Amino acid sequence: MEFIESILYKSNPEKGKMELLDADWTDNFGLLVAFRENNNLIVQYKESQIMLSNVRITCKYPLVRWISFNSFLIADARNDGETDNLYIFNTDGTLRNSFHCGDGIEDIVVSNDGIWISYFDEGVFGEGISTEGLVLFSYEGTPIFKYHSDLSGRPFIVDCYAICKGDSSSIWLFPYTDFPLLQVNSINKTIHSFKTPKILHGSNSLCVRGKYAYFHDRYNSNGELYSWEIGKRHPHLIGNIKGTTRGLGKEESHHFISIDDLYVKTYRIINHKEYE
Numbered sequence: 001m002e003f004i005e006s007i008l009y010k011s012n013p014e015k016g017k018m019e020l021l022d023a024d025w026t027d028n029f030g031l032l033v034a035f036r037e038n039n040n041l042i043v044q045y046k047e048s049q050i051m052l053s054n055v056r057i058t059c060k061y062p063l064v065r066w067i068s069f070n071s072f073l074i075a076d077a078r079n080d081g082e083t084d085n086l087y088i089f090n091t092d093g094t095l096r097n098s099f100h101c102g103d104g105i106e107d108i109v110v111s112n113d114g115i116w117i118s119y120f121d122e123g124v125f126g127e128g129i130s131t132e133g134l135v136l137f138s139y140e141g142t143p144i145f146k147y148h149s150d151l152s153g154r155p156f157i158v159d160c161y162a163i164c165k166g167d168s169s170s171i172w173l174f175p176y177t178d179f180p181l182l183q184v185n186s187i188n189k190t191i192h193s194f195k196t197p198k199i200l201h202g203s204n205s206l207c208v209r210g211k212y213a214y215f216h217d218r219y220n221s222n223g224e225l226y227s228w229e230i231g232k233r234h235p236h237l238i239g240n241i242k243g244t245t246r247g248l249g250k251e252e253s254h255h256f257i258s259i260d261d262l263y264v265k266t267y268r269i270i271n272h273k274e275y276e
Contacts (some may be wrong), residue, residue, distance in 0.1 A: 001227055001238050002270050006254070009264035021263040022064045024072075025248070025257050032072055033264060034064040043074065043089075046173065050093040056083065065110050067139070072098065077105040082128070086115070088139065092113055099141025102130030107163050107246065109171060113186060114138045116171050118160035126195055133157025134173060136186050145186035152192050155180055162206035162215075165249035172208045174215075181206075181213055181230065197235050200226055207247030207255045210274035214238075216245045225256075227271065241267060 006120020008031050011020050021034040021041075024148040027085075033044045041052045044063060052074065059078040067088065076085040084098040085105075110115040115137045123130030134147035134260075135158060147157060166172050169187040179201040181194040184216050202219030203226075215226045215235070223242055228235035243260030245267075254266035 001236065003225070003238060003241075003255070004268045004270065006266045006268070007263055008257075008266060010093050011035065011262050020259055020261065020264070021061050022257050023098070023257060024065045025252075025266055026066055027251075027253055029066045029069050031264065032064055032066055034062060034074060039073075043072065045072075045091060048091065050091070052087075052089070054095060055087045055098075056085075063105065063108050065108050067110055073108070073110070075101065075105060075108060076118075079103045086137075086141070094106070097140065100129075101137060101141070102126075102128055102135070104130050106160050109113075109163055109165050109249075111165055111169075111171075111249075114144055116163060117164075117270050118163045118173065119157075121159040121176075124157060124159065131177070132169075133160055134163070134184070136171075145189075147184065151184065151191055152190050155182070155193065161202070161204055162247065164206045164208055164247035166208060167250070172206060172213075174203060174206050179203075181208075183208075192266070194230055197228065197233065200228060200235055205245040205247050205256065209250055209255065209269075209271075211276075212271060214247065214269060216241055216247075216256065225267075227269070229273075238269065 018037045024032040043050045058075045063075045070091045073088045079085040086101045088097040104119045106118045106120045118134050119130040132146040132148045136145035157175040162174040164172050170185045173182050183192040200215045203215035205216040207214045213228050223240045225238045226235040243258040245256045245258040254268045256267040258265045
C-alpha cells in the first residue's frame with residue numbers, strides 16, 4: 001500500500017510577513033486557504049482574496065471550511081464568553097451569518113445535515129455547549145445533536161482527537177481516553193464502537209473509507225500514517241506525512257489534506273480493497 005502526494009499551494013515567505021493558518025479542499029470547489037499577512041486575516045480561493053476585517057479571531061490558528069461553491073466558514077477555536085466565534089461568508093466577502101459554537105474547538109466537518117464541531121479537553125471540561133464533546137449545529141447555529149446528552153451508553157469524550165465525515169448522517173470520531181473508533185448517526189441517535197490496536201492511540205487525524213480506517217500522527221510517531229482494516233488485529237504502516245493533517249470525506253478522491261509552514265498538500269492512498 002502506498003500514497004500519492006499532491007502539492008496544492010506553496011506560500012511565498014519573502015512576500016511580507018505571511019503565515020499559513022488552515023486550508024480546505026474538495027474536488028468540486030477546489031482549494032480554500034486562510035493565512036495572515038502583515039497582521040491581516042485573509043482567505044483565498046482560486047485567484048480571489050478576501051480580507052476578513054469584520055470578524056473577531058483571537059486564537060493563533062482559526063479553522064476554515066467550504067460550505068458550498070459560493071460560501072465558507074471560519075471559526076475561532078477559543079472563546080471565553082458567549083460571543084459569536086463561527087462566521088459564514090459568501091465568496092464575495094459578504095458575511096451571511098454568525099453564531100456562538102463554544103470554546104476549545106478541535107475540528108470542524110461540514111455535511112448536508114449541518115456543521116459538526118468537536119472539542120478538546122479545555123472545552124469539554126469548561127462551560128456551555130463544548131461540554132458535549134461533539135455537536136452538530138444547523139447552519140443558523142442551532143444545536144441539532146449533542147453527543148453526551150443525546151446518546152445513551154456512549155463512551156465519555158475527554159478530548160476528541162479526530163473526526164471525519166461518514167455515510168449519510170453519520171460521523172466517525174476517535175476520542176481520548178480509551179481511543180475507540182466510533183461511528184455516530186445523528187438522525188437515529190445510534191453509535192457503533194470498534195476497539196482499536198494500541199499502536200494507533202493518540203492519532204490526530206482520521207479517514208474512513210469502506211472497511212478501512214487510516215490514522216495519522218499517533219503518539220511519538222513523527223507523522224506515521226497507518227492503515228487498519230476495521231476489526232482486524234494489526235494495522236499496517238504506510239509511510240510518513242509532515243505537517244498537520246485532516247481526513248477528507250469518502251466523496252473526495254484524496255484521503256487527507258495537510259498543512260505545514262509552507263505547503264498545503266493532499267494525499268491519496270492506493271488501496272483497491274477499501275470497498276471489496
